[in-house]
Amino acid sequence: MDYSQASLDKHKQFKGKIGIVSKFGPIVTREDLSTAYTPGVAAVSKLLAVEPEKAYDYSIKSNAVAVVSDGSAVLGLGNIGPYGALPVMEGKALLLKEFAGIDAYPIVLATQDPDEVISIVKNIAPGFGGINLEDFSAPNCFYIEDKLKAILNIPVMHDDQHGTAIVVLAALINSLKLSGREAVTTKVTICGSGAAGTAVSKLLYLFGVKDIIMVDSKGIISKDRTDLNDAKKEFLVFTNPQNLSGDLATAVTSRDVFIGVSGPNLLTPEMVKRMASKPIIFAMANPVPEIDPQVAKEAGAFIIGTGRSDYPNQINNVLAFPGVFRGALDHRVTKITDDMKLAAALALASYLPDSELSVDKILPSPLDKGVVAVIAAVIR
Amino acid sequence: MDYSQASLDKHKQFKGKIGIVSKFGPIVTREDLSTAYTPGVAAVSKLLAVEPEKAYDYSIKSNAVAVVSDGSAVLGLGNIGPYGALPVMEGKALLLKEFAGIDAYPIVLATQDPDEVISIVKNIAPGFGGINLEDFSAPNCFYIEDKLKAILNIPVMHDDQHGTAIVVLAALINSLKLSGREAVTTKVTICGSGAAGTAVSKLLYLFGVKDIIMVDSKGIISKDRTDLNDAKKEFLVFTNPQNLSGDLATAVTSRDVFIGVSGPNLLTPEMVKRMASKPIIFAMANPVPEIDPQVAKEAGAFIIGTGRSDYPNQINNVLAFPGVFRGALDHRVTKITDDMKLAAALALASYLPDSELSVDKILPSPLDKGVVAVIAAVIR
Numbered sequence: 092m093d094y095s096q097a098s099l100d101k102h103k104q105f106k107g108k109i110g111i112v113s114k115f116g117p118i119v120t121r122e123d124l125s126t127a128y129t130p131g132v133a134a135v136s137k138l139l140a141v142e143p144e145k146a147y148d149y150s151i152k153s154n155a156v157a158v159v160s161d162g163s164a165v166l167g168l169g170n171i172g173p174y175g176a177l178p179v180m181e182g183k184a185l186l187l188k189e190f191a192g193i194d195a196y197p198i199v200l201a202t203q204d205p206d207e208v209i210s211i212v213k214n215i216a217p218g219f220g221g222i223n224l225e226d227f228s229a230p231n232c233f234y235i236e237d238k239l240k241a242i243l244n245i246p247v248m249h250d251d252q253h254g255t256a257i258v259v260l261a262a263l264i265n266s267l268k269l270s271g272r273e274a275v276t277t278k279v280t281i282c283g284s285g286a287a288g289t290a291v292s293k294l295l296y297l298f299g300v301k302d303i304i305m306v307d308s309k310g311i312i313s314k315d316r317t318d319l320n321d322a323k324k325e326f327l328v329f330t331n332p333q334n335l336s337g338d339l340a341t342a343v344t345s346r347d348v349f350i351g352v353s354g355p356n357l358l359t360p361e362m363v364k365r366m367a368s369k370p371i372i373f374a375m376a377n378p379v380p381e382i383d384p385q386v387a388k389e390a391g392a393f394i395i396g397t398g399r400s401d402y403p404n405q406i407n408n409v410l411a412f413p414g415v416f417r418g419a420l421d422h423r424v425t426k427i428t429d430d431m432k433l434a435a436a437l438a439l440a441s442y443l444p445d446s447e448l449s450v451d452k453i454l455p456s457p458l459d460k461g462v463v464a465v466i467a468a469v470i471r
Numbered sequence: 472m473d474y475s476q477a478s479l480d481k482h483k484q485f486k487g488k489i490g491i492v493s494k495f496g497p498i499v500t501r502e503d504l505s506t507a508y509t510p511g512v513a514a515v516s517k518l519l520a521v522e523p524e525k526a527y528d529y530s531i532k533s534n535a536v537a538v539v540s541d542g543s544a545v546l547g548l549g550n551i552g553p554y555g556a557l558p559v560m561e562g563k564a565l566l567l568k569e570f571a572g573i574d575a576y577p578i579v580l581a582t583q584d585p586d587e588v589i590s591i592v593k594n595i596a597p598g599f600g601g602i603n604l605e606d607f608s609a610p611n612c613f614y615i616e617d618k619l620k621a622i623l624n625i626p627v628m629h630d631d632q633h634g635t636a637i638v639v640l641a642a643l644i645n646s647l648k649l650s651g652r653e654a655v656t657t658k659v660t661i662c663g664s665g666a667a668g669t670a671v672s673k674l675l676y677l678f679g680v681k682d683i684i685m686v687d688s689k690g691i692i693s694k695d696r697t698d699l700n701d702a703k704k705e706f707l708v709f710t711n712p713q714n715l716s717g718d719l720a721t722a723v724t725s726r727d728v729f730i731g732v733s734g735p736n737l738l739t740p741e742m743v744k745r746m747a748s749k750p751i752i753f754a755m756a757n758p759v760p761e762i763d764p765q766v767a768k769e770a771g772a773f774i775i776g777t778g779r780s781d782y783p784n785q786i787n788n789v790l791a792f793p794g795v796f797r798g799a800l801d802h803r804v805t806k807i808t809d810d811m812k813l814a815a816a817l818a819l820a821s822y823l824p825d826s827e828l829s830v831d832k833i834l835p836s837p838l839d840k841g842v843v844a845v846i847a848a849v850i851r
Binding site for chain 2: 092093094095096097098099101102103105106107108109110111112113114115117118119120121122124125126127128129130131132133134135136137138139140143146147148149150151152153154155165166167168171172173174175176177178179180181182183184185186188189190194195196197198199200201202207210211213214215216217218377378398399400407409457458
């Protein structure tokens with residue numbers, strides 16, 4: 092189903108998706124005004140001026156997340172700027188509220204200069220308990236996130252990277268289980284070496300997948316390539332152990348797993364047939380996946396997952412980011428570490444009992460609101 | 472009454488004052504998720520990417536105001552930084568919601584460098600329909616506001632200046648009426664030449680008060696002073712027509728009106744006795760006014776107003792800023808002009824019919840929610 096018109100209509104009807112509400116109730120009496128505002132608020136201000144840590148107890152900070160984007164890589168739409176990004180960031184804020192009870196606010200930026208972005212986020216951080224970076228393009232996203240994690244003492248996460256990686260690893264863990272594979276001997280090909288592909292490759296490697304091939308628009312990322320930027324050169328350290336070269340068809344030959352975070356219809360039925368037996372395919376390009384799920388099944392896919400809600404096995408970040416931020420806020424985590432991401436993936440993978448797993452159900456539904464608590468519990 | 476403990480308790484109980492709410496209702500079904508977020512939201516993003524003006528129709532922008540502070544001049548507490556400022560900015564956001572239905576969000580800054588502040592506000596502006604600058608110290612506040620007004624095409628207002636000026640002018644208009652004075656022949660002394668004093672002096676002058684004396688901590692601001700910064704030199708153009716010099720006692724001698732936006736207990740009963748007959752006194756220092764209202768009355772004050780809620784004649788910005796921003800948003804105003812501020816002051820002054828005016832009731836109650844609409848109507 093195409094939700095475009097329904098979405099346009101509803102956004103116009105409500106003029107966006109989120110609003111502000113008073114936690115103090117209505118302001119009716121002199122006492123209401125004097126407690127929420129002057130003169131009473133001066134006592135709170137004086138306290139926080141000398142003990143800033145108490146902002147967690149006396150202000151919105153402990154439950155506030157900024158959803159920040161420069162609009163440089165929005166959904167699968169590319170560099171569409173802050174206004175294009177705004178409905179997505181509002182959506183993220185809405186999901187953080189509805190799934191995890193977090194008060195998040197969208198901040199879309201009129202600059203795409205990475206140092207300006209860092210300066211802005213650093214300087215608006217005092218009122219927030221966490222920063223959700225969103226839809227920043229590679230390689231700037233790596234630089235921005237690294238710097239902010241080093242500067243700030245609140246959790247910072249680029250969800251396109253790490254939220255995606257957590258959900259993909261959880262999907263992979265259950266798919267390996269269903270197909271009788273072990274991570275250490277599984278051959279994975281990742282098509283797409285941007286923000287998501289990079290984080291997925293790193294988290295899979297940390298989990299124990301030792302044979303990973305990365306593919307970008309020019310083919311397999313190998314030591315023979317002379318066109319690699321610094322971010323892509325990093326892949327050479329831990330991927331492509333046999334230093335294979337070639338195109339995507341070569342890259343998928345005899346591989347157990349295809350993970351697509353790239354573009355529409357890049358994986359053909361012929362390529363699926365060249366993969367190992369019982370191939371596992373996550374075709375997550377949005378809105379049009381790397382291969383149509385029906386076509387993939389007919390070509391022999393054992394498991395096919397996509398980012399879409401209208402096919403089985405939806406691999407959607409909403410399974411991860413609400414729980415990650417809920418846990419980070421609740422446990423006053425200052426950095427979201429690799430160990431936490433691995434723990435989150437394992438918690439998500441084991442959310443469904445083995446008896447409920449099947450090739451058409453490798454993950455819980457993105458609408459399952461029980462997921463948040465199990466992920467939040469391990470972000471500490 | 473001292474509201475300090477009640478305010479501390481309530482802030483701690485609720486962990487701050489504002490939260491986020493979904494305007495789309497709960498996210499329960501696949502359709503909810505696909506309409507609020509992917510894939511449906513892509514249609515909204517594509518539209519806003521090519522027609523950014525439609526952000527007013529399809530996003531939160533049309534009703535969103537950022538309440539921004541660097542914490543350099545918070546209430547009467549001075550430079551207490553972003554954490555000290557946060558409860559006040561939350562309070563402002565709460566009042567904008569409760570009085571004017573505006574969805575405002577507090578942004579407190581970790582920098583007090585004026586050019587950094589300008590860069591940050593400029594770059595976070597796309598998601599907002601207006602910017603409420605708050606508790607910035609003079610003279611930076613003038614530079615920051617001027618630059619942002621020039622750069623941005625959404626309304627920007629430093630409320631400590633202009634909200635205060637609107638309410639003071641409205642209070643003055645009604646006080647002149649009650650005391651049988653005309654603005655053009657009224658002698659006004661303003662004690663305090665920071666953000667509020669500056670804006671009050673300018674708006675009173677525009678309204679038609681031609682004899683204004685400004686006083687700072689060194690005495691009357693006159694051409695004989697050699698210690699004036701650029702902001703204070705501007706006063707020489709339109710204030711102190713007789714070039715008087717001297718201390719505060721000299722500055723109030725034979726004057727009709729004293730307006731205090733300075734510090735506690737600066738105005739003595741002896742000074743009040745040196746003023747013209749039927750003196751009008753607005754002693755707005757917070758929390759301790761320039762003179763105790765009872766003491767002022769005993770010394771002969773005809774009208775005494777303060778910023779406090781526990782005496783008559785509360786001169787509080789909440790009478791102005793919700794209506795100003797409501798009108799600016801509703802009428803898609805890009806600059807809040809002097810004419811609009813004058814119109815707002817006149818609208819506020821005439822809100823109470825003459826028959827209800829008295830020396831103890833020169834303005835409506837700050838809790839009177841009917842005020843917003845009459846001010847909003849003239850901000851266009």
